[in-house]
Amino acid sequence: MELRWDPIMSQWIIVSGKRGKRPLLPEGYCPFCPGSEEIPEGDWTVLSLPNKFPALQPEPPPPSVKSDRLYRSRPAKGVCEIIIYTPKHDATLADLSVKNIKAVIDLWTERFIELGSRDYIKYVFIFENKGRIIGVTLDHPHGQLYAFPFIPPIIQRELTSSRRYWRRTGNCLFCRVIEKERRDMTRIVCENEDFVCFLPFFAHWPYGVQIYPKRHVGALPELSEKEKTMFASILKKVLRKFDNLFEMSFPYMMVLHQRPTDGKGYPYYHFHVEFYPPYREKNKIKYFASVETGAGTVTFDYTPEMKAKELRESPET
Ligand code: ZN
Ligand code: ZN
Ligand code: FE
Numbered sequence: 001m002e003l004r005w006d007p008i009m010s011q012w013i014i015v016s017g018k019r020g021k022r023p024l025l026p027e028g029y030c031p032f033c034p035g036s037e038e039i040p041e042g043d044w045t046v047l048s049l050p051n052k053f054p055a056l057q058p059e060p061p062p063p064s065v066k067s068d069r070l071y072r073s074r075p076a077k078g079v080c081e082i083i084i085y086t087p088k089h090d091a092t093l094a095d096l097s098v099k100n101i102k103a104v105i106d107l108w109t110e111r112f113i114e115l116g117s118r119d120y121i122k123y124v125f126i127f128e129n130k131g132r133i134i135g136v137t138l139d140h141p142h143g144q145l146y147a148f149p150f151i152p153p154i155i156q157r158e159l160t161s162s163r164r165y166w167r168r169t170g171n172c173l174f175c176r177v178i179e180k181e182r183r184d185m186t187r188i189v190c191e192n193e194d195f196v197c198f199l200p201f202f203a204h205w206p207y208g209v210q211i212y213p214k215r216h217v218g219a220l221p222e223l224s225e226k227e228k229t230m231f232a233s234i235l236k237k238v239l240r241k242f243d244n245l246f247e248m249s250f251p252y253m254m255v256l257h258q259r260p261t262d263g264k265g266y267p268y269y270h271f272h273v274e275f276y277p278p279y280r281e282k283n284k285i286k287y288f289a290s291v292e293t294g295a296g297t298v299t300f301d302y303t304p305e306m307k308a309k310e311l312r313e314s315p316e317t
Contacts, residue, residue, distance in 0.1 A: 001055075002063030003149075005072040011153045014055045014076055017064060022053050025137070032140035034087045044087065045100060046107045048145075051080035056146060077120050079147040083107060089140050092249055093128070094239035096141075101232035104143075108256065109220040109228075115147040116261030123148040123155060123260045131251020133278055133285070143254075151260050158257065159269060166268035174270030177201075178212050187308040190237055190316065194230035197238050199308040204298045206280040206307050207252075209238060211273040218259035218269045235273075237316040242277065245314040252277040 003012045025031065031038045031052075038049060056078025063073040085093055085104050093101065112124045128143035129136050151159070165173035181187055181198045189197040189209055197211045211234055217223060223231065242250035253276040259266040280286040280301065291297055 001057070001061055001076050002065065002073045003076050004065075007070060007072075009153075012150055015064075016055050016076065019053050019055060030089055030138065030140050032082070032084050032138065032142055033089050039084075046086070046103045047084040048107060048111055049082045049084065051082055051144065054080035056080050056148065077149045079115055079118075079121065079145075081111065081145050081147075083111070083126070083143045083145060085141040085143065092130070092141050092239070092243075094236060094243055094249075096236070098229065098232045098236055101236055102229050105220070105228050105232055108145075109223075111145060112220050112258065112261070115145070118147070120149050121147045122262040123151045124258065125152065125155075126256040126258075128252075128254045130254070131249070131278075133251045134253060151262065155257065155260065159260075159266065162268045162270070172216050172268055172270050174212065174272065175216055178214065186305045189241065189308055189311045190234065192230050192234055194227045195234040197234055199304040199311070201304060203300065203304040203307070205276045206286055206300070206302055207242070207275065207277040207311070209275050209308075209311065211235065211238065213271060217271050218266055219271055220256075220258060222271075238275075238311075240316050241311050241314040244316075245310060246279065246282060250277060251279075 001016045001018065004015050005011075006013055030036065033039070038052070039047070056076050058077065058079055060075040060077050063075060065071075065073055067073040083104065085091075086096055086100060088095075093104070096104075108126050112126070115121050116124050124145060124147050126143065126145045162173040165171065165176075177200065178196060181200065182191075182196060184201075187198045187201065187203075189199065191197065194215065195211055195213055197209055199207070199209050203209075211231075213223065213227060213231070215227070220228075239250070242252070255274050255276075256271070257274060258271050259269040278286055291299055
């Protein structure tokens, strides 16, 4: 288990020789249900647990290969956790009350602060993979987090663009995008007092909506209690819209993009949530195939305006 540097793509790869052999769970057994040996006894609404098969560890073993100048390796030091959204096995995030979703947001915030304060954690990445189609084998509603010892490349890229824009214009790039989307209106999915959801002009995925706080904040701890409730409320609405439009429990990848936790200042970064749902229409999968994966260029076979309209018109209850 180690990090290996790809000198061609300039990025770290997490190599875990043993994770590939994760055991299959017995049929009908859920390790995240109350009563399972992993779960502490007593009442709870939300819970964070260490990932039993972590890709990153606080005390990692030494790398399995030697590091040299071309082929660098280093210990896979970090933290992987599971965030259980509710004790109810058959629920989804979309089914939970706004109060319960707010409890999930409070837990995300607490884990961000605790892990982000560790000196070896440079970035806390909170996410959810939902649905068998994404490769999730456990149905119990849960998300995860990876606390990285480096800033991951997609975040790095967003930081580079927003830093450049900030230096050139004195403005937040994300605030300008929000302003522009709210003025154009054609790609807005829904909004409330403190948050807005839209499919950006430059969306990558057919249903790749993004959620932004209207106020310029870099990470969850800067949100007020009221803003966190508004965040929970818009999250629920967006998820209901997905489920209603597709008449199924809609699968997705959902990621939180927050500022790094390496102790440096990132005044130009603006917290947001991004969704990458694997469908392009009912029963039609969106593949990230050769052009996307091998050339890094997105082909969008509709217009974001079309897809935003579908979601805008989809019921949110
Ligand atoms: Zn369960
Ligand atoms: Zn901003
Ligand atoms: Fe982002």
